[in-house]
Amino acid sequence: MSRARGNLALLSLFLATFVLGSTELVIVGVLDLIAADTGVTVGTAGVLVTAYALGLAIGGPALTAATIRLGRRTLLWISMLAFLLATLTMVVTDGFAFLLVARAVAGSLHGVFVGAAFVAVGSFVPPERMGRAIAVILGGIAVSTAMGVPIGTLVGRSLGWRGAFVAIIAVGAVVLAGLLLLMPAVSTGGAQGLRSQARAAFAPRVLVMLAIGVLLLGGQFTVFTYITPFLLKVTGLSDAAVSGFLLAYGVATAVGTFAGGWAADRDASRALVVANVVLVLALGLLYVAGAVPALVAVALLVWGLVGFGLVPALQYRVATLAGPARDLAASLPASAVNAGIAAGALLGGRALSGSGLPAVVLAGLAMCLACLPLTWLTGRWAAR
Template sequence: MHPSPTLSRTRGNLALLALFLATFVLGSTELVIVGVLDLIATDTAVTVSSAGTLVTAYALGLCLGGPALTAATIRLPRRTLLWACMLAFLLATLAMTVTTSFALLLLARAVAGALHGAFVGAAFAAVGAILPAERLGRGIAVVLGGIAVSTAMGVPLGTLIGRTLGWRGAFMVIVAVGAVVLAGLLLLMPAIHASAGGEAAGLRSQARSAFAPRVLVMLAVGVLLLGGQFTVFTYITPFLLEVTGISDAQVSGFLLAYGVATAIGTFAGGWAADRNASRTLLAANIVLVLALGLLYLTGTIPVLAAVALLVWGLVGFGLVPALQYQVATLAGPARDLAASLPASAVNAGIAVGALLGGWALTGSGLSAVVIVGLLMCLVCVPLTWLTAQWTAR
């Protein structure tokens, strides 16, 4: 897919802004539920642990439903797919606010997750049509940046609204903001057709390229790197409280600093991916190992723990634009079909990491949680180096 020769830089930037705002809405919807789980549990007469399956349902919908929807809609124009996914996503989220059945709530979350995955895949494909190749990494970072900023800002604000107006009120506010974003997509996104490869080749041929061994290895890198991080991050609050020994109020400050570093790192990672995606991914992997090692060795010292969190935040999601870039490069003519796969790998890693972290915590305590996450990222270094050889430029 090549940028349209008639698309001005200003129009392209406005289209990127619309995509950024859209992924901000998606990210806020995905994660704000964590801050209101107890309210949902009380309202629907289930336990908090049962309410937690709403997080799992969304992640599974994204991992499995996202690629499936992408494959089913591979011949649709990207602009059409973007607004259709956003509209359906808002309807699924709205359904959450009106149902009293936990089963229907679970179903709505799974559907929303699948639409989230399909939207992100279409957004990455759209970026390839809007921007020239030398700015592709920065465009990918803008799309991911909406999710990163939602983590740092949207989720805390949404949680505050949810604790004030109720959990349904939080999601209704998200739907209202999403409706404005949908209008922006309709107004600002140019007409973008499916890639030439997607039109000319059948789905079976596309799948062979999208799931080629080299692409699968790159996706395994994503699972390991995000899995290693979320093995630790899932339990970072008890680690800071019990190992680092800081107060509840200080934990919020530490996590806010981490969130801001994550947002900055995502945009910086896009710029670095444009310069050399393979080296960016390898360097980020190595720095991530060092940051987690520092957290393990000096986690009892608040200042050094804060430094470790900041460095971790900068590279932890800063590597995702390079991962997305590498998958698109390795998938070749099937890049539209492969576009949603890194998001699936990232969410699979998050799910696996949370599970491994729980096992480590139960068996050996908080220090073991950091060791397991560190080892996952360390094991990934040879794989990242190998993939760098494939796409060296």
């Protein structure tokens, strides 16, 4: 396969994850509209976010296991088609219960697609570029956070929440055509059988790496879930300034994801350790200088660069430590990330209700600091 064709295949995967990320997060900007349309409270509508995350964390690996013998190219287009149909169900249904089920199903298909994409790139990207290829796939989600979600929210506020999802489905249909045309055939390691794959995918070394993902993302989302009230009340920013700070954070996140892929190619283990250390320093600065806007801006930019920049290295390490179980293991980091997000939001809420906003930052900092010995220890583990 030529390098140009491989780059086009990577582009199709980038656009696909952009669609997935936009679908996952744009709902936050239209929750009140969905609540009014379905006759539930905004708090109840928020369960739609939880349903998607749980679908991704639990349903993704389950569906991956169920389809382990299916070719990854076939799985990619089938899962994308099913994802678009699940999203279409949201658009045409009137009942909240159906919305909830559709979101959970879409989350599961999101997890299947991302895991299959990580396996697929291994068939047309040389090993020395795998980290950057992983970053391209994750970059679609990062860019959707910085661009797709604000644009989708604008469409939703103008044309109704269903209009936002119709726009996503339209883009997704084009992406699906690109996948069918550009993705090469990809072999699967499923011939080894689910039992042998599961044994390697859930080996202790892999589980420790997944625990690192839970802790590092959990620590970040302990803080990020409540970053807006922190910036308003502790830093003293205006609403407009908060939007600017968060936009800068989003751009830094997108840049950091691609930079993290480059770092993973050079040394994934070292990249994780360095990212962990820098993350601790950034959150520490946010805690001690939360009332100084200039220093808070620095903390957010540094945090954005390493916060998701560490995910390509995490994905890379899980795949290499899982060895022949890469097909199944590829879906597990996304589950760990979403489990960390859910746990972080819960921990942040408890810290907030107990001791206030500075305690939220301290709790997230403590979680990331507690993870540092693990990242250092796993750096000594060789790939299988």
